[in-house]
Amino acid sequence: MTTTMKGKQVFDMLKGELASAIVEVQDECLVVKPAKLTEVAGFIKHTQGLEFDYLSSATGIDYPDYFEVVYLFYSLEKNHRFTLRIRCADKADPVAPSLTCLWMGADLQEREIYDLLGIKFSGHPLLKRIFMWEGFEGHPLRKDFKNGF
Amino acid sequence: MEIKSQQSSMNIDLHEGRLIEELKRSSCEMMPEPSEWLDEEIKRNIIVSTVDKLLNWGRKTSLWTETAFTACCTFEFISLSSPRFDIARFGMEVLRSSPRHADLIITAGTLTWKMAPQIKRIYDQMAEPKWVIAMGSCGISGGIFADSYSVVPGYNRILPVDVYIPGCPPRPEALMAGIERLRKKIEKKSFTKVD
Numbered sequence: 001m002t003t004t005m006k007g008k009q010v011f012d013m014l015k016g017e018l019a020s021a022i023v024e025v026q027d028e029c030l031v032v033k034p035a036k037l038t039e040v041a042g043f044i045k046h047t048q049g050l051e052f053d054y055l056s057s058a059t060g061i062d063y064p065d066y067f068e069v070v071y072l073f074y075s076l077e078k079n080h081r082f083t084l085r086i087r088c089a090d091k092a093d094p095v096a097p098s099l100t101c102l103w104m105g106a107d108l109q110e111r112e113i114y115d116l117l118g119i120k121f122s123g124h125p126l127l128k129r130i131f132m133w134e135g136f137e138g139h140p141l142r143k144d145f146k147n148g149f
Numbered sequence: 150m151e152i153k154s155q156q157s158s159m160n161i162d163l164h165e166g167r168l169i170e171e172l173k174r175s176s177c178e179m180m181p182e183p184s185e186w187l188d189e190e191i192k193r194n195i196i197v198s199t200v201d202k203l204l205n206w207g208r209k210t211s212l213w214t215e216t217a218f219t220a221c222c223t224f225e226f227i228s229l230s231s232p233r234f235d236i237a238r239f240g241m242e243v244l245r246s247s248p249r250h251a252d253l254i255i256t257a258g259t260l261t262w263k264m265a266p267q268i269k270r271i272y273d274q275m276a277e278p279k280w281v282i283a284m285g286s287c288g289i290s291g292g293i294f295a296d297s298y299s300v301v302p303g304y305n306r307i308l309p310v311d312v313y314i315p316g317c318p319p320r321p322e323a324l325m326a327g328i329e330r331l332r333k334k335i336e337k338k339s340f341t342k343v344d
Contacts, residue, residue: 131263131299132263132298133262133263140298140299141293144296147296147297147298
């Protein structure tokens with residue numbers, strides 16, 4: 001059966017600079033500083049014993065004070081899973097690092113988050129709308145979105 | 150006086166007898182059928198009707214449906230087209246993949262704005278005369294998605310709808326009732342009058 005790694009467990013494996021990139025250790029996930037996400041994600045992908053080789057899904061959440069991006073990882077090798085979160089404090093212009101350099105599967109998921117929540121992913125190869133058409137105004141899953149039609 | 154009146158009544162009887170004999174003589178043969186002059190092959194195959202009735206009959210009894218279904222109401226239509234409900238009874242079992250063969254577009258399902266240009270294009274490609282049935286809540290008004298950012302609130306924003314069938318989804322019987330309504334509508338069309 002697939003087991004879920006504890007946040008504490010993974011946090012203990014991070015050393016030095018990576019450990020300082022963690023904002024919060026939760027029960028089954030770690031909240032990471034946006035700027036350090038690619039390093040932490042690269043670490044859990046390549047480290048022996050973690051080997052999260054599969055990005056199952058990425059999604060975004062609109063909170064009153066910040067946007068959160070949630071990444072769900074699986075390890076097909078070890079049969080366990082883990083979650084990373086980042087928080088974009090700037091609600092006017094949220095930017096997150098792209099994970100397409102590590103998992104190509106992040107491509108469409110990040111475009112979906114960009115399309116519906118308006119979070120920009122720096123380093124994404126082709127960041128454009130995926131569900132809505134070009135010329136659509138606004139990002140419909142934001143809480144302050146008003147349907148114009 | 151008495152003899153005179155007897156003679157005159159006798160004359161009436163004679164006159165009557167002559168008429169009967171004459172009619173009897175001229176009625177030795179049966180009257181010819183009005184269609185006697187027709188060729189033997191087409192004798193029993195002629196129906197007298199009006200142009201309106203003939204064309205409308207042809208149109209309403211062979212409504213070919215375009216296969217342009219956008220969402221879940223489709224399954225009710227599939228059920229209707231299968232043997233249990235059997236729209237073959239209405240001459241509708243032919244589903245056309247080409248809009249150029251189709252007379253009827255049944256808007257089975259939610260329509261998103263991204264799909265709307267394609268549906269509009271399919272409708273434009275259909276040859277006249279053509280009809281539209283808006284099937285289900287989404288087809289009528291957008292249904293539960295009416296306020297959505299991505300859903301067209303009713304097909305009549307882009308197509309001229311003839312018949313609305315409520316339901317989410319409508320049962321096949323309801324769809325049949327809707328088709329029956331459309332057939333009644335087609336019957337009323339007149340070619341000799343301008344609408």
